[in-house]
Amino acid sequence: MNYKKIAISVVKGLYTVCPSISDYLKTDPDMIKKKILIEEPELSNTIQQVKSELIQMLMLFGKGGITEWEMAKRLKNMTNLSSGQANMLINTVLRCFSRAMFAESAKDMPADSRYYYDGPDDDLLRPECAEVMHNPKNVAEGFTLAEIADLPVDFVFGGGFNCRHSWASVASEEARE
DSSP, rough: OOOOOOHHHHHHHHHHOGGGGGGGGOOHHHHHHTTTSSSSGSSSSHHHHHHHHHHHHHHHHTOOOHHHHHHHHHHHHHOOHHHHHHHHHHHHHHHHHHHHHHHHHHHHHHHTEEEEEEEESSOOOOHHHHHHTHHHHHTTTOOOOEEEEHHSSSSSBSTTTTTTOOOEEEOHHHHHH
C-alpha cells in the first residue's frame, strides 16, 4: 500500500472536511478561517508544519515505526496543544488513516461489495452517525460504495473530527453459511 499517498490525502482531507482541527492550533482563528480554504502554498507556517509532520508520522506509523503516544508527544512539542488535544488530534488522524487504508483496499473489490457502519451507539453519537447506524439497511445488508457516497458520513472521515466509527465489510452469503 502507498502509505505516503494515503497519508497526504488524509491530512489534506482533514483540513477540508474537519476545519475545526485548525482550532487546536494556537494561532489567530481569523487567519486560520481565511487560510484554511485557499491553496496549500499560502497556508500559515504553523498549519503547514503540522500537516507535513502528520504526513511523516503517518508514513512511519503505517510501517510500524512510531507509536500513537510518540506521535502525540511530537505534535504537542511542535505546537501549543495540551496533551489531551494532541492525543485527540492524533487519534482522529489515525482513525482516518485506518479508514483510508480500508477504502484503498475496497477499490479492488467488486462494485456490489457491501459495508456496514460500526462503532459505539451511546450518548456521544452524532446525528449523522446515528442516521447511518440506525438505518435498517446498515444492519440488514450494508451499503455499496456508491450508496455510501450519498450518506451523511464519509467512507474515510466518518462523521467528522474525533469520529469513533468505522466501516467493515459485510460477509458474503457463502461466508455467512
